[in-house]
Amino acid sequence: MDRAIEHTKYLIAGSSHAALEAINAIRMHDAEGPITVVTRDAHLPYSPTVLPYVVSGKSAPERIFLRDDDFFARNKVAYRPKAALKALHADRNTAELADGSSVVYEKLLLATGASPAIPPIPGIDTVSYHVLRTLDDALKLRGAIAESKQAVVLGAGLVGMHAAENLVKAGASVTIVEMSEQLTSGYFDKVAADMIEQAFRDAGAKIMTGSRVVRLEPTAAGAKLTLENGTTLEADLLLVATGVKPEMDYLNGSGVEHAQGILVDDRMQTTAENVWAAGDCAQARGFFTGTKVMNAILPDATIQGRVAGMAMAGDPGVKDYAGGVPLNTYHFFGRHAISVGSSTVPEGGEVVTRFDEKTGRYLKAIFAADGRLTGIFGVNEFFDGGVMAQLILRRTDLTPLRSRFVANPLAVGREIMSQTWR
Amino acid sequence: MGRAYSTIAFDPAKCDGCGDCMTACAQAKTGTDDIARSRIQIYGREGAADKTFELALCRQCADPKCVTVCPAGALNKDGTSGVIGWDATKCVDCLLCTVGCAYAGIALDEATGHVAKCDTCDGNPACVPACPHGALKHITTANIYNEVGDWEDLFAPGLAGCQGCNTELLMRHTLRRVGPDTVLATPPGCVPGMGSVGFNGTTGTKVPVFHPLLTNTAAMLAGIKRQYKRVGRDVQALAIAGDGGASDVGFQSLSGAAERGEQMLFMVVDNEGYMNTGMQRSSCTPYGAWTSTTPVGETSRGKTQDAKNLPLIMVNHRCAYVATASTAYMEDLYDKLDKAIAASKNGFAYLHVYSPCTTGWRFPSNLNMEVARKAVETNFVMLWEYTPQDGLHFTKPVDDPLPVTDYLKAMGRFRHLTPEQVEHIQKKVVENQKFVERMTEHAHVG
Numbered sequence: 015m016d017r018a019i020e021h022t023k024y025l026i027a028g029s030s031h032a033a034l035e036a037i038n039a040i041r042m043h044d045a046e047g048p049i050t051v052v053t054r055d056a057h058l059p060y061s062p063t064v065l066p067y068v069v070s071g072k073s074a075p076e077r078i079f080l081r082d083d084d085f086f087a088r089n090k091v092a093y094r095p096k097a098a099l100k101a102l103h104a105d106r107n108t109a110e111l112a113d114g115s116s117v118v119y120e121k122l123l124l125a126t127g128a129s130p131a132i133p134p135i136p137g138i139d140t141v142s143y144h145v146l147r148t149l150d151d152a153l154k155l156r157g158a159i160a161e162s163k164q165a166v167v168l169g170a171g172l173v174g175m176h177a178a179e180n181l182v183k184a185g186a187s188v189t190i191v192e193m194s195e196q197l198t199s200g201y202f203d204k205v206a207a208d209m210i211e212q213a214f215r216d217a218g219a220k221i222m223t224g225s226r227v228v229r230l231e232p233t234a235a236g237a238k239l240t241l242e243n244g245t246t247l248e249a250d251l252l253l254v255a256t257g258v259k260p261e262m263d264y265l266n267g268s269g270v271e272h273a274q275g276i277l278v279d280d281r282m283q284t285t286a287e288n289v290w291a292a293g294d295c296a297q298a299r300g301f302f303t304g305t306k307v308m309n310a311i312l313p314d315a316t317i318q319g320r321v322a323g324m325a326m327a328g329d330p331g332v333k334d335y336a337g338g339v340p341l342n343t344y345h346f347f348g349r350h351a352i353s354v355g356s357s358t359v360p361e362g363g364e365v366v367t368r369f370d371e372k373t374g375r376y377l378k379a380i381f382a383a384d385g386r387l388t389g390i391f392g393v394n395e396f397f398d399g400g401v402m403a404q405l406i407l408r409r410t411d412l413t414p415l416r417s418r419f420v421a422n423p424l425a426v427g428r429e430i431m432s433q434t435w436r
Numbered sequence: 437m438g439r440a441y442s443t444i445a446f447d448p449a450k451c452d453g454c455g456d457c458m459t460a461c462a463q464a465k466t467g468t469d470d471i472a473r474s475r476i477q478i479y480g481r482e483g484a485a486d487k488t489f490e491l492a493l494c495r496q497c498a499d500p501k502c503v504t505v506c507p508a509g510a511l512n513k514d515g516t517s518g519v520i521g522w523d524a525t526k527c528v529d530c531l532l533c534t535v536g537c538a539y540a541g542i543a544l545d546e547a548t549g550h551v552a553k554c555d556t557c558d559g560n561p562a563c564v565p566a567c568p569h570g571a572l573k574h575i576t577t578a579n580i581y582n583e584v585g586d587w588e589d590l591f592a593p594g595l596a597g598c599q600g601c602n603t604e605l606l607m608r609h610t611l612r613r614v615g616p617d618t619v620l621a622t623p624p625g626c627v628p629g630m631g632s633v634g635f636n637g638t639t640g641t642k643v644p645v646f647h648p649l650l651t652n653t654a655a656m657l658a659g660i661k662r663q664y665k666r667v668g669r670d671v672q673a674l675a676i677a678g679d680g681g682a683s684d685v686g687f688q689s690l691s692g693a694a695e696r697g698e699q700m701l702f703m704v705v706d707n708e709g710y711m712n713t714g715m716q717r718s719s720c721t722p723y724g725a726w727t728s729t730t731p732v733g734e735t736s737r738g739k740t741q742d743a744k745n746l747p748l749i750m751v752n753h754r755c756a757y758v759a760t761a762s763t764a765y766m767e768d769l770y771d772k773l774d775k776a777i778a779a780s781k782n783g784f785a786y787l788h789v790y791s792p793c794t795t796g797w798r799f800p801s802n803l804n805m806e807v808a809r810k811a812v813e814t815n816f817v818m819l820w821e822y823t824p825q826d827g828l829h830f831t832k833p834v835d836d837p838l839p840v841t842d843y844l845k846a847m848g849r850f851r852h853l854t855p856e857q858v859e860h861i862q863k864k865v866v867e868n869q870k871f872v873e874r875m876t877e878h879a880h881v882g
């Protein structure tokens with residue numbers, strides 16, 4: 015069958031943070047060049063990060079959208095939902111979509127993000143379980159939570175913890191099963207994790223760290239889980255939140271190099287001509303390691319999306335990507351935790367901590383041997399994450415101010431950064 | 437068309453860290469005196485010889501990172517006001533915005549558990565008037581540009597002014613403000629020279645324009661205005677003349693029209709010389725300045741006389757309105773234009789605008805505003821207004837003027853000055869300032 019093939023200047027696969035920021039960057043430089051967005055999702059753009067609040071009921075699903083049709087019309091963007099990228103023919107500048115159509119592009123951005131990683135537990139395909147990455151997932155989970163009496167959350171990362179809190183608040187009895195020895199590992203240290211764990215226990219949740227599920231079986235109510243030590247758990251709701259994997263199946267045979275994610279250079283370009291990648295699907299330089307890492311967080315998706323968009327549009331103002339810095343904020347039972355930077359102590363570096371039992375304020379700062387900040391973590395201790403990230407990126411030497419800084423990172427961080435504010 | 441926005445400006449040199457702005461903000465926004473909850477935060481900067489202060493405040497960025505990283509669509513830049521608004525009903529308290537902002541412009545209010553940021557109090561920021569030292573200013577000049585941007589430019593596009601010409605900027609603003617019911621008189625000088633009187637039977641303006649002699653501008657315009665009045669048409673009579681045309685050979689008719697109280701607005705574009713015809717000196721050229729008729733050579737070191745102060749002479753005509761202005765202070769200029777237009781309905785209004793000339797003064801064309809501003813900041817020129825009812829007062833008083841060398845150094849026409857000449861100019865600046873100051877003390881001269 016001979017069907018007309020669509021041509022576009024900029025083709026963007028995906029419609030979330032990285033994609034939206036790339037559209038902004040392109041339109042800053044190229045007001046007219048046709049942009050086509052193809053996305054797997056059926057909805058207008060929204061953030062996966064807001065989904066826990068859709069589940070809890072705090073966010074009304076119809077009010078979470080980050081852009082409307084008018085935005086796309088004003089910016090001359092053709093928005094095509096339910097049009098996933100299926101295969102890429104980078105040699106021919108052609109993208110093949112799931113609906114059978116093809117698009118020929120001049121420049122392509124892969125901003126397809128990530129999807130839940132499903133662990134290869136025996137029996138997992140025999141039970142029904144929930145995940146949380148799309149709006150449809152969230153709506154399903156929201157409905158199920160209302161009915162659940164006995165829930166099990168697999169994985170104690172931030173996605174699992176958010177959902178567990180929602181379940182607790184909805185009145186279910188909740189068990190969190192985590193393979194590693196501590197909750198939220200990779201985001202927060204042991205002290206902070208213990209504070210988080212205590213808050214969950216106080217609220218009635220059961221936490222089983224260092225536990226591996228070896229078997230899953232269907233039951234009348236839902237599923238039965240068998241742990242390595244023989245313990246069994248019954249669940250009428252099972253949420254799998256054991257991490258994410260980049261969405262890049264469409265690369266098979268495309269010649270675009272990928273490892274854990276799609277490999278990109280400091281302008282977010284892949285190994286293929288005319289193809290860029292940004293956000294959760296990309297594997298880009300890490301700020302601390304210099305090697306290519308996955309840094310699947312929202313702020314980095316926007317930064318990468320911007321660099322990619324500028325590079326694609328040929329904006330001469332584009333600057334090299336500085337490298338990904340981990341940044342996380344986490345709200346639990348009315349408390350908050352913030353982590354900025356690396357939790358690894360560099361060689362010759364120093365860790366300073368303080369903890370106030372009464373207020374529950376915890377702070378940990380990591381300094382490299384040359385006096386610069388490499389990481390700062392707080393629970394119930396507010397500081398400006400954006401200011402801290404700048405201190406890290408600018409490699410500011412904090413030696414002369416260290417004790418004041420640790421005592422009051424909010425004020426002293428602002429004081430230092432303010433010298434660059436004019 | 438894009439929009440310009442108002443902004444809160446901070447002058448660290450004036451701040452002594454009293455914190456009154458924070459109290460005012462906390463009261464306005466939280467109903468408490470808890471300055472930790474203020475959305476403007478003043479920080480002492482340690483280490484400097486004397487303690488200096490800096491502020492953490494939302495910059496209302498053009499390209500705001502907080503908006504970009506908000507997963508809930510709770511932050512939005514308002515296209516009309518430029519303010520980044522926070523929607524409590526959409527916010528999920530994730531604090532990601534605080535991670536996005538490098539200015540600490542959005543932060544957690546621990547008392548509420550929500551983020552809080554400056555919203556400029558709907559265009560009336562409580563912090564600004566609370567500052568006892570004038571360190572905070574709400575700069576609303578943007579309103580002019582937004583408003584003016586919607587009015588018709590009544591000069592033709594593509595006038596042949598020099599690159600970066602301040603006069604062209606000034607006359608376009610002026611005619612936009614004065615509006616289409618205007619008859620414009622413009623004697624020989626840069627304004628007609630760049631094409632506003634037209635070529636080959638078409639004018640360079642969209643209003644009637646005529647090209648009187650240097651000597652008779654005010655007289656001709658007075659006659660035209662009277663004729664229109666007689667036939668019952670209310671038109672604005674406007675003259676835009678150079679300093680040469682006004683202060684030298686055109687002075688007789690100008691003085692006569694002012695004395696008779698003719699109903700017109702007479703604007704002088706003072707670029708301190710006959711720039712259009714090859715940069716000859718005028719009676720407004722300042723002492724020491726190079727012009728083609730006050731050259732710099734073995735014996736000659738620029739002009740040997742001081743400039744005539746034409747606007748003060750006009751005050752002595754007791755005109756309905758007299759003011760000096762500068763394009764570096766657009767709000768002040770517009771304010772004076774409005775008053776001058778109103779005054780010209782019943783009498784003679786005179787507006788004297790100091791207008792740097794990139795070609796004749798020898799400075800790069802991108803530094804126009806900088807030169808204009810330096811003239812004011814050093815008191816080389818002073819911005820004031822006069823009416824017979826209220827006398828004379830400064831509209832932009834400069835209490836702590838910069839040394840005049842800051843101004844002189846900004847351009848080539850003073851490059852040759854000897855220290856004695858600079859000293860002479862500095863003395864003149866002080867003398868002029870005292871002179872005008874004395875006039876302000878006798879406010880009710882009328």
Ligand SMILES: Cc1cc2nc3c(=O)[nH]c(=O)nc-3n(C[C@H](O)[C@H](O)[C@H](O)COP(=O)(O)OP(=O)(O)OC[C@H]3O[C@@H](n4cnc5c(N)ncnc54)[C@H](O)[C@@H]3O)c2cc1C
Nearest residue numbers: 028029030031032054055098099126127128293294311312
């Ligand atoms: C529950 C949850 C909570 C989170 N909380 C935080 C947090 O607190 N802080 C933080 O920094 N990050 C958080 N994250 C991670 C954050 O949401 C992501 O880092 C961010 O959304 C990445 O943006 P992205 O544009 O790269 O990809 P995504 O947001 O994953 O978007 C991918 C887009 O691509 C589309 N797509 C996928 N496959 C295809 C295809 N084949 N063809 C076309 N389109 C496709 C999708 O429909 C989607 O539009 C959270 C994530 C989840 C799921």
Ligand code: SF4
Nearest residue numbers: 506527528530531533
């Ligand atoms: S705290 Fe509120 S405003 Fe800030 S990013 Fe989160 S949802 Fe948006």
